[in-house]
Amino acid sequence: MTNGKEDKEITIYDIAKRLKISPATVSRALQDHPRISAKTKKKIFELADEVGYRRNHFAGNLRSQKTQTIGVIVPRLNSHFMSSVIAGIELMANEHGYSLLISQSSESARKEADSAEAMFNSRVDGLMVSLAYDTNTLDHFDKFFRKKTPVIFFDRVKPHRSATSILIDNYQAAYDATKHLIEQHCKKIVHITAPPMQNVYKDRLAGYRSALEDAKIKFREENVIVTNLTQEAGYESAEKILKMKPLPDGIFVANDSCAIGCMIALKEKGIRIPEQIAFVGFNNDPMSTVIEPKLTTIAYSGFEMGEVAGRLLVNHLNSTSQINNTTTIILRSDLIVRQSSLKSPAGH
Amino acid sequence: MTNGKEDKEITIYDIAKRLKISPATVSRALQDHPRISAKTKKKIFELADEVGYRRNHFAGNLRSQKTQTIGVIVPRLNSHFMSSVIAGIELMANEHGYSLLISQSSESARKEADSAEAMFNSRVDGLMVSLAYDTNTLDHFDKFFRKKTPVIFFDRVKPHRSATSILIDNYQAAYDATKHLIEQHCKKIVHITAPPMQNVYKDRLAGYRSALEDAKIKFREENVIVTNLTQEAGYESAEKILKMKPLPDGIFVANDSCAIGCMIALKEKGIRIPEQIAFVGFNNDPMSTVIEPKLTTIAYSGFEMGEVAGRLLVNHLNSTSQINNTTTIILRSDLIVRQSSLKSPAGH
DNA sequence: GAAAAATATGCAACCGATTGCGCATTTTTC
DNA sequence: GAAAAATGCGCAATCGGTTGCATATTTTTC
Incomplete structure (x- = not known):
């Protein structure tokens, strides 16, 4: 042989x-x-x-008590944004000889805790987490903090003195999105979002609110629809919207798939977008260019976020830099204007 | 403290x-x-x-010479299908105490070989691979075969006596898709696909061809457009289509995103879908329900494929079953009919 | 050219779990 | 009640790198 x-x-x-x-x-x-x-x-x-x-990694790691492994916990693997982040992390990690241990929480805080436990038992050298919908405490990461294992939160984060966060300026992005709708002469702008437990939704809500108030539009509780932001939820939200009197003339949704679900439903009911209701989403999902009219949205690169998070962790582990010096990293995001929000003829 | x-x-x-x-x-x-x-x-x-x-895994693995790790190499991580597969694999692996080492080839045979090398050096207990676009030899997996490390190919596979393949019946699915177009009275059906190097595209082409011939429609080389199947490629393919005389009245595309790119371009040129040209895609990407009209497509579950592949490998590693007994597993796929292909009024 | 400093290599004890083999104790067999 | 079988547990080697300390060799210093 x-x-x-x-x-x-x-x-x-x-x-x-x-x-x-x-x-x-x-x-x-x-x-x-x-x-x-x-x-x-x-x-x-x-x-x-x-x-x-x-x-032989095992022999070496056994002796050196390092695993050369990074744990990653995400709400779900099969979303465009998350898989892009992972692709970015993978790139950095691979480049520096780290392997990835990947796990999904399925948006459940309990499974997130289970995953964290498993990661801890696998003795990962570092952990990257994007929090589940209903995570409201970081207790399940205490073990890591105590052991001084670096933890990085990305996108869906919670501040903690022992962890670093990487995210975009959700407040500003939402402010810009809302302001854009106002500039399109929207007077009654609805915001569809998730329960404001996670920073991303809380901040987006705040940005929306500020933009309204700066334009002397009164913020109204009843113009905020809280859902789980799935495409189906968007579809269902359309019902609530159709019952509003008067109908809103602009909707800012905290994520694209939900926005798209809602648009589809409204279109089925004969609502014209953007003439009757203008739409702005969030995330720049590939779907946003498929829906008709194309969806105005906030773009930020998951891949880049993954790269940044990966680089930060790897550098810290190789101690070329100390992670503790940094507690928050804000990445760039941009409003991409497409037809779904253009009431004025400016949009060629 | x-x-x-x-x-x-x-x-x-x-x-x-x-x-x-x-x-x-x-x-x-x-x-x-x-x-x-x-x-x-x-x-x-x-x-x-x-x-x-x-x-301590390291101590144990060092002794037992097992890594409790499964390597996964995919063309890209950030596609809906692939991330679903990985979610499925992750579920099975986690359940049985295996970790996942994930890597992407970015559709390059060279990077695929590099990843395989890295996986080999990490001494994964088993390997799962979906081949890159331009992979035309399995030499870079020889090391695994020689060492009798189980290798499973999924979706994009190549037959090999030492490996198991998991896939759908691409021939039949394409046959059904094409037949469906024929039943909608399409006379000139174009097929957009990738270079027939990979089984998936070769088989789909063959299914398309057989369906035509069974309906006494002559297969014509010039009705097959070879692209890289991205959304942009679909967009560009529209040009070629518009130059055809007569215009085709049906198009079967080997993947949804490309189909959607093409549809968008054609719509921009004023072509009515499905009246003038009917469309069938492949994969049931979430986007297929967002495009207008909704895209008829072949549905098969990436998640399920991941689960099956994961279970097979895990069972083999725990030697409750021998993988060698099985060389090919065919999973179910279904034609999902939506508006994009319904010329006859039968559509709901 | 001897002492000091720098350079190059080896010894042996780890890291923590696994397992073949052997011994001791208990239970079964007739 | 003695031999045979089954049960319960420990000894010590092993997996393959890593690293503090010691030793050997070469180079520099004055």
């Missing part, structure tokens, strides 16, 4: 024996330790290469 | 000492070894629980 050599794993002991030196020297050489002479290193690297030596 | 106990990791030695028994007994008890008495086990479990013992 095969060579025979290829079947047995090569260890540093094999290399040491062949070169008549000690395993310690081989180990150090492989780590590019300064105390090993260039000549010896060369010999070792060449032989290692020749015989196809592969470091 | 904290208890003090919580800071140091508990090992089986600690438990052994406290109970005045040997670590071997503790180890065996924790594995529910039959030779340890129920009484002893009980004591051990209780203490382990009390002091918060966590098994």
Whole structure:
């Protein structure tokens, strides 16, 4: 069959024996330790290469008590935004020799806690989390904080003195989105969002409110619809909207899929968008360019967020930088104007 | 601060000492070894629980030469289908104590080989792969085959005597899709697909062709448009279509996003869908219900595919079943008829 | 050219769980 | 009641790198 050599794993002991030196020297050489002479290193690297030596992570990690693994917990894996974030994290992690342990909470705080427990037991070197819908305490991460394992929250975050957060300025983004609707002469703007338990929804609500007030439009509780932001929820919200008198002339939704569900329902009822009701979403999901009219939305890159989070964690773990110096990182977001919000003829 | 106990990791030695028994007994008890008495086990479990013992994977894996890790390589992470598959795999893997090492090839055979190499070096217990666009050899998996590490291909597969494949019947699905268009009285049906290097595209092309021939419609090379199946490619393909004389009256696209790109472009040119041109896509992407008219498509569950693949691998690794007995698993797929293909008034 | 400093390598004890083998104790067998 | 079988547990080696400390060798210093 095969060579025979290829079947047995090569260890540093094999290399040491062949070169008549000690395993310690081989180990150090492989780590590019300064105390090993260039000549010896060369010999070792060449032989290692020749015989196809592969470091055994388990032996090394056992000794060094590092796992070279990063845990990632997200609400769900199969959303465009989240899978982009993960792609970004993966890129950074892979580049620096870290592996990813990925788990989803399915928007449940309990499963999030379970995942955290599992991650803890797997002794991940660092943890990245985007919180579930109904997470209202960070107690399940206490173990990590106590052990000084770095934890990074992204997008859906909660402030904590031992953790770093990466997110966009949700307040400002929502302010801009709402202001844009106002500039399109909307007078009655509805906001569809999730329960304001998570920062993202609380801040978006606040931004919406401020924009209204700055334009001397009174904020009204009854113009805020709280849902779970799924596409179905959007569809159902349309009913509530149709019952409003007068009908709103603008709707700002805290996420695109929900906005799209709502638009579809309203269109079925014969509402013209944007003429009767203008729409702004949030996230720049690929779907936002498929719906008709195309959806105005807030764009921010999940991939970039993943990269930033990944880089931050990796740098900290390799201690080129201390994570503690940073508690919050704000990434850029942009309002992308499309037809769904353009009442004025400016929109070519 | 904290208890003090919580800071140091508990090992089986600690438990052994406290109970005045040997670590071997503790180890065996924790594995529910039959030779340890129920009484002893009980004591051990209780203490382990009390002091918060966590098994050290590294020590165990080092000894047992198992990593309890499954490698996953996908073309890209941020597609609805792929992230669903991964969600399915994650579920199964997690349930059985396996971790996932995830990596993306970005549709490049070279990066796929790199990832495979990395997975091999991480000594994954098993590997799941959906092949990149331009992968035309499985040589980069030889190492796994030689080492008898199980490899499962899913969706985008290539037959190999040492690997198992999980996929749908692409031929039949494409046949059904095309037949459906024919039943809608389409006479000239265009097929947009990717280069037929991968099974999925080859089989879909064959199904399309057979359906035509069975309906006594001549298959014409010039009615097949080869692209990379992105949404942009669909958009661009519309140009080619508009130049055809006569215009086709039906288009079967090998994936939804490309179909949608094409539909958007055609709509912009004033083509009426489905009246002038009927559309059928493939994958049942969430976008397919957002486009107008809603897209008829082939539905199959990525989540389920992930679950099946995960279960198969896990069972094999736990040797409750041998994977070698199975070389191919075909999952169910369904034609979902929506407005985009309904020329006849039968549509609801 | 001897002492001091710098460089290069080795020894051996870890890290924590697993497991073949052996011994001791208890139970079964006839 | 002695031999055989079953049960319960411990000893000690093992998996493969890592690293503090010691030792050996070379280079520098004056």
